[in-house]
Amino acid sequence: MTHSAVAHIPALIAALAVNLLPHIGWLPWWVAGGCVATWAILLLRVRSGRSPAAPRTRRLLTLAGILAVLVGTGGALDRNTAVALLWILATVKLMEVETHRDVVVSLFLAYFLGVSVVFFTSSLMAGLFVPVGLWVTTAVLVRLHEVPGGWRRPLKVSARLLIQAVPIAVVLFVFFPRMHGGLWGIAAEQAVSGFSDVLSSGTISEIVLSREVAFRVEFEDEVPAIEHLYWRGLTFDAFDGRSWHRSGERGRAQPMVFGGRPVQYTITMEPHGRQWLFALDLPVEARGRLSVYSDYTLMKWRKVKQNYTYAVESRVDYRSAGPSELWEAGYLQLPARGNPRARKLAAQWRQQAGVSSDVVDLGLRFFRENGFRYTLRPPLLGDDAVDSLLFDTRQGYCEHYASTFAFLMRAAGIPARVVAGYLGAEPNPYADYWMVRQLHAHAWVEVWLPQSGWTRRDPTLAVEPSRILQGISEALPVEERSDLQPFRGRLGAVSELWDQLQLGWDAAENRWDRWVMAYSPQRQRSMLGRMGFQLEGAAAVLVLLLFAVGICFLLAVLYRYGFSQTREASSDAAQKAYWQFCARLARAGLVRHPHEGPLDFAIRIGSRRPDLSGEVEAIIRLYAYLRYGNRGGRAALRNLRSRIRRFRPKPERRRFFRNAVDV
Amino acid sequence: MPTRYGWAYLVMLTAMLVGSINYGNNFGFLLTFLLGGVGLVSTLHTWRNLSGVMLVSGKALPVFAGEPAVFEIVVRDCRAGGQTVEIGLEGAGAEFRKVDLHADQNRRVRLKMAARQRGRMITGPCVATTVHPLGLFRRRRCLAEHLECLVYPAPQRSEPTAFAANGGGAGSEGADENRSGSEDFQGLNAYRPGDPLQRISWKASSRGQGLYTKDFTGARGEIRILAWDAVAETDIERKLSILCGQVLDADRNRDAYGLELPGRVIAPGGGEAHRHRCLTALALFPGIESS
Numbered sequence: 001m002t003h004s005a006v007a008h009i010p011a012l013i014a015a016l017a018v019n020l021l022p023h024i025g026w027l028p029w030w031v032a033g034g035c036v037a038t039w040a041i042l043l044l045r046v047r048s049g050r051s052p053a054a055p056r057t058r059r060l061l062t063l064a065g066i067l068a069v070l071v072g073t074g075g076a077l078d079r080n081t082a083v084a085l086l087w088i089l090a091t092v093k094l095m096e097v098e099t100h101r102d103v104v105v106s107l108f109l110a111y112f113l114g115v116s117v118v119f120f121t122s123s124l125m126a127g128l129f130v131p132v133g134l135w136v137t138t139a140v141l142v143r144l145h146e147v148p149g150g151w152r153r154p155l156k157v158s159a160r161l162l163i164q165a166v167p168i169a170v171v172l173f174v175f176f177p178r179m180h181g182g183l184w185g186i187a188a189e190q191a192v193s194g195f196s197d198v199l200s201s202g203t204i205s206e207i208v209l210s211r212e213v214a215f216r217v218e219f220e221d222e223v224p225a226i227e228h229l230y231w232r233g234l235t236f237d238a239f240d241g242r243s244w245h246r247s248g249e250r251g252r253a254q255p256m257v258f259g260g261r262p263v264q265y266t267i268t269m270e271p272h273g274r275q276w277l278f279a280l281d282l283p284v285e286a287r288g289r290l291s292v293y294s295d296y297t298l299m300k301w302r303k304v305k306q307n308y309t310y311a312v313e314s315r316v317d318y319r320s321a322g323p324s325e326l327w328e329a330g331y332l333q334l335p336a337r338g339n340p341r342a343r344k345l346a347a348q349w350r351q352q353a354g355v356s357s358d359v360v361d362l363g364l365r366f367f368r369e370n371g372f373r374y375t376l377r378p379p380l381l382g383d384d385a386v387d388s389l390l391f392d393t394r395q396g397y398c399e400h401y402a403s404t405f406a407f408l409m410r411a412a413g414i415p416a417r418v419v420a421g422y423l424g425a426e427p428n429p430y431a432d433y434w435m436v437r438q439l440h441a442h443a444w445v446e447v448w449l450p451q452s453g454w455t456r457r458d459p460t461l462a463v464e465p466s467r468i469l470q471g472i473s474e475a476l477p478v479e480e481r482s483d484l485q486p487f488r489g490r491l492g493a494v495s496e497l498w499d500q501l502q503l504g505w506d507a508a509e510n511r512w513d514r515w516v517m518a519y520s521p522q523r524q525r526s527m528l529g530r531m532g533f534q535l536e537g538a539a540a541v542l543v544l545l546l547f548a549v550g551i552c553f554l555l556a557v558l559y560r561y562g563f564s565q566t567r568e569a570s571s572d573a574a575q576k577a578y579w580q581f582c583a584r585l586a587r588a589g590l591v592r593h594p595h596e597g598p599l600d601f602a603i604r605i606g607s608r609r610p611d612l613s614g615e616v617e618a619i620i621r622l623y624a625y626l627r628y629g630n631r632g633g634r635a636a637l638r639n640l641r642s643r644i645r646r647f648r649p650k651p652e653r654r655r656f657f658r659n660a661v662d663v
Numbered sequence: 664m665p666t667r668y669g670w671a672y673l674v675m676l677t678a679m680l681v682g683s684i685n686y687g688n689n690f691g692f693l694l695t696f697l698l699g700g701v702g703l704v705s706t707l708h709t710w711r712n713l714s715g716v717m718l719v720s721g722k723a724l725p726v727f728a729g730e731p732a733v734f735e736i737v738v739r740d741c742r743a744g745g746q747t748v749e750i751g752l753e754g755a756g757a758e759f760r761k762v763d764l765h766a767d768q769n770r771r772v773r774l775k776m777a778a779r780q781r782g783r784m785i786t787g788p789c790v791a792t793t794v795h796p797l798g799l800f801r802r803r804r805c806l807a808e809h810l811e812c813l814v815y816p817a818p819q820r821s822e823p824t825a826f827a828a829n830g831g832g833a834g835s836e837g838a839d840e841n842r843s844g845s846e847d848f849q850g851l852n853a854y855r856p857g858d859p860l861q862r863i864s865w866k867a868s869s870r871g872q873g874l875y876t877k878d879f880t881g882a883r884g885e886i887r888i889l890a891w892d893a894v895a896e897t898d899i900e901r902k903l904s905i906l907c908g909q910v911l912d913a914d915r916n917r918d919a920y921g922l923e924l925p926g927r928v929i930a931p932g933g934g935e936a937h938r939h940r941c942l943t944a945l946a947l948f949p950g951i952e953s954s
Contacts, residue, residue, distance in 0.1 A: 165700025583717030
């Protein structure tokens with residue numbers, strides 16, 4: 001042991017600390033804090049030369065740690081508990097380090113802990129950081145076997161090992177057969193803002209305050225015009241006077257007629273813990289095991305707890321093909337009482353216009369022409385919420401307008417429902433996808449017209465037309481824009497830069513997600529197929545895998561040995577060549593004596609092994625000429641080197657047995 | 664080739680792999696494969712590390728049978744250096760020493776091996792092993808096919824009266840200016856520890872007068888011929904041992920001495936080289952292990 005084992009403890013602490021960092025997001029603070037505190041004390045003790053810890057202290061700490069973890073996690077026996085306990089174990093093991101074996105065991109624990117982060121996160125940040133932890137851990141392992149020295153060399157060697165391991169890792173990753181259908185693996189449940197199944201006043205104005213990305217869209221062909229970017233998610237059909245609910249009934253779908261071209265796209269949904277998925281109005285077909293319901297929404301069987309990717313085809317130009325059954329009762333439902341003024345207004349419109357579509361137009365005109373204001377901070381509405389909004393306050397956000405408009409339409413005898421989702425999208429300049437953020441959340445209305453069936457009519461557009469073309473921040477009054485972007489005004493250019501950085505990071509993370517995390521069996525098959533491997537079955541892929549690894553290995557070996565020595569000064573090179581020559585002779589049993597001159601050596605060899613004397617003499621003469629005559633230059637050096645390289649003496653047949661051993 | 668830590672590493676990787684498969688976690692796959700790649704690559708590094716280690720020169724000073732032979736070798740790492748290797752001789756009683764090899768530095772290593780019999784001792788291969796960088800694999804490389812050491816017979820002290828021939832023995836050839844024909848007895852001095860035993864006046868001591876050393880004039884002392892025949896023993900090895908003892912005594916005494924062996928005669932002389940010559944002749948005397 002070139003260092004004593006205890007001297008490695010600070011290095012071990014460094015390795016563990018670096019591996020701890022990615023865990024901080026989920027590890028209970030007392031576990032992390034306890035570990036760090038223990039390490040600090042250990043470090044002080046080791047530095048001051050005292051022994052790491054008494055056995056009793058160790059046992060006490062172990063017990064305390066285990067109890068703390070069990071109590072803290074409520075005794076649940078799951079991954080979190082297991083990994084937390086592993087941290088305790090690693091810390092305790094550190095205190096017990098006495099031999100080489102202990103150090104190696106601690107390092108293997110560090111490796112395990114470093115990798116265990118995959119259970120808890122799958123972000124790009126972790127993807128970048130965990131290899132750093134592995135690098136440090138490997139460097140400590142290298143340091144165990146090095147001459148005592150600093151940190152530079154072990155870190156360099158470790159980096160070289162990791163970098164050279166990357167091609168092998170990539171090949172293994174691509175070719176190792178994926179069995180499961182799951183894409184993303186288990187990650188921790190993250191709370192993401194989003195819709196719930198109740199829509200009430202203030203729902204959307206709260207969602208909108210987050211800049212988080214709700215989902216990302218990749219269009220296969222052209223992107224539809226901005227006024228078509230309605231993303232449909234939920235429909236609400238039951239109104240109780242203040243909020244809208246989903247009754248669960250949907251009625252039957254109606255046949256549709258489409259114009260224009262289909263839009264095909266892929267959405268990657270961020271986890272929101274619910275089952276609904278979003279699609280461009282109007283989704284026609286969803287690939288995979290998703291079906292489009294009769295209200296043209298998409299649902300997943302299980303809740304979206306991790307990123308979920310799905311492909312949809314939509315049509316933006318649609319109308320119904322003809323009359324069909326409609327669940328009228330549901331879509332005309334209104335509470336028995338409440339909002340008398342609104343009902344009267346609706347009845348008025350009914351009388352004025354004959355046709356349903358005219359009623360709708362009257363309604364929209366009402367919103368357009370009566371000084372309604374689009375705002376995130378409307379005054380509170382009274383008991384008759386609809387009446388308050390329409391006649392008193394005349395301020396609200398999209399959910400208010402959608403709600404009141406739907407009410408009015410129902411009161412006028414036109415079936416209507418509220419649709420919630422998103423409106424608009426933001427392109428990412430660094431990649432070819434669009435981001436739909438929570439701040440794009442929106443609610444609008446669909447009314448049933450005999451000619452065109454369910455038709456979208458968005459009252460918000462009547463109130464604030466700029467919403468659709470210029471986005472939310474432009475549509476809102478100036479004083480409210482900072483609600484959406486709190487830091488913008490204050491930081492100016494820096495926040496611009498920050499935005500760009502965030503977009504860039506988002507693009508990078510998206511790439512990471514798609515190429516690494518979402519590498520599913522289907523993807524693997526298609527990728528291998530594109531490379532020319534039309535293979536089925538896991539066995540075939542395994543064979544391929546071994547083949548690929550073998551090739552990689554061979555390449556690496558060739559790389560290692562194909563490289564020759566570096567160029568050096570002539571005399572030094574000759575000396576080194578001579579040493580190599582001596583080494584070869586040593587391997588054959590002819591060891592040069594320490595101060596034996598080359599010529600004497602040659603004579604000695606000549607007498608011992610006449611069969612070698614010719615070549616040996618030639619080489620030595622050349623060497624002496626180069627070294628002591630100090631002439632000859634590159635050609636002679638090359639000659640010397642090549643002769644030595646070709647010189648491979650065989651050891652003589654042993655005539656004496658080793659007589660140092662008692663037979 | 665894998666060390667036990669290598670196997671443990673493999674077990675750890677397998678556990679990670681199984682976990683990744685079980686949870687279908689691609690990130691886990693990636694990290695597991697990265698570590699697996701590191702393990703594979705470290706094999707190559709371990710292999711390559713020893714390729715540059717070479718034995719530049721080596722020598723062993725002659726020892727007497729029964730003493731440990733000390734091989735001093737000079738080792739060098741002609742590659743990047745900075746690793747720790749273990750160097751040793753293979754064979755029973757071999758010890759391996761950990762050696763730190765810095766770059767471009769000749770490093771002297773002492774290896775010991777017990778020398779049991781006289782003669783030309785030939786050891787097993789001198790090897791270097793390394794587990795650098797990660798300790799997962801061990802490579803063994805032969806540095807020298809064997810090392811040699813000359814082993815003199817173990818010296819055996821005999822009675823002072825055993826050597827008979829004194830000055831003018833038959834066949835002593837080669838006049839030597841150190842030869843003084845007859846000593847001039849000068850007198851007795853009190854015995855001092857360290858005085859050669861053969862100069863002690865036994866007569867005086869047998870008379871109960873104590874121990875006295877005879878003092879002679881004359882430059883270096885006597886010329887002695889140590890003859891094979893003069894040793895009263897039948898066993899070859901014992902004879903050799905006795906002769907060896909005699910040589911050592913004579914040498915310590917600073918006497919001139921010559922050696923008479925069947926088939927080899929060494930003229931009287933003195934000094935290091937002469938002693939070595941005589942002892943070598945005794946060591947290499949054909950005996951049991953002749954071919």
